[in-house]
Amino acid sequence: MHAATATDKPSPEPEDERLDQLFHALADRTRRALLTRLAQGDAGVTALAEPFAMSLPAVSKHLRVLEGAGLVSRTVEGRVHRCALETERLWEAEQWVEEQRRFWQGSLDSLAEYVEAREDG
Amino acid sequence: MHAATATDKPSPEPEDERLDQLFHALADRTRRALLTRLAQGDAGVTALAEPFAMSLPAVSKHLRVLEGAGLVSRTVEGRVHRCALETERLWEAEQWVEEQRRFWQGSLDSLAEYVEAREDG
DNA sequence: ACATTAGTAAACCATTTGGTTTAATACAGC
DNA sequence: GCTGTATTAAACCAAATGGTTTACTAATGT
Secondary structure, three states: OOOOOOHHHOOOHHHHHHHHHHHHHOOOHHHHHHHHHHHHHOHEEEEEEEOOOOOOHHHHHHHHHHHHHOOOOEEEEEOOEEEEEEEEHHHHHHHHHHHHHHHHHHHHHHHHHHHHHHHHH | OOOOOOOOOOOOOOOHHHHHHHHHOOHHHHHHHHHHHHHHHOOOOOHHHHHOOOHHHHHHHHHHHHHHOOOOEEEEEEEEEEEEEEHHHHHHHHHHHHHHHHHHHHHHHHHHHHHHHHHHH
């Protein structure tokens, strides 16, 4: 029974991986705050860490998570690592959510149509 | 010591808390798949668990996470827990991302204006 | 009444997370 | 070449995560 279908899960689905990373990166207030801060302009790690009540290495780690998710890029200029917001990926998150919403809405519409049709006939 | 003032925890910022939960809930492919499945219609826990290669309690836990994030609601009908998608919260995620994007874009525009102004004067 | 079905609760486990502190590395300024 | 500054690396830790299994509760069907 249940002959190995495509959903048996042979492929790690790189899109899933990316979304996992993306949403995980966004699921921390410190990281979100870092993004908000970066939206006001590029900055080095120390400058970014300044407003937070936590050690520099901690912020450094958060930045690496954001980098891993593709939300932040880094350019080493001398001894300062200039971090910059990378919006492409933020778009991806938005797209996923919007897609879901549309899908959901679509289902509702279909249901409405279905109900309407039944009520008609 | 350290008299426990109300401001000891500056402000738990309930919005941050909600966003933490929300994005965390979305940061797992199983949970995202559950949402996608629910977008096609309400379902009980067992039905929802069926396509996944994991135990029922595991899926049950995932559903509780989604519920905690406000993305899924549950109505107990006899012995089946009918789960339903809750879109309000999905909206919240989308709003946050969009706001960020706008902010970022706004900063870019401001920078452009600033540069322009300086070049003018 | 009894077995079945739907689902949770509880105990457990490995891994990841988010933080720490204490080095280590690399560049800049004197 | 030294000193200080910017940042990562490494080792460590407590708590959370994602999963398991093995009960347990509660509704359904016969």
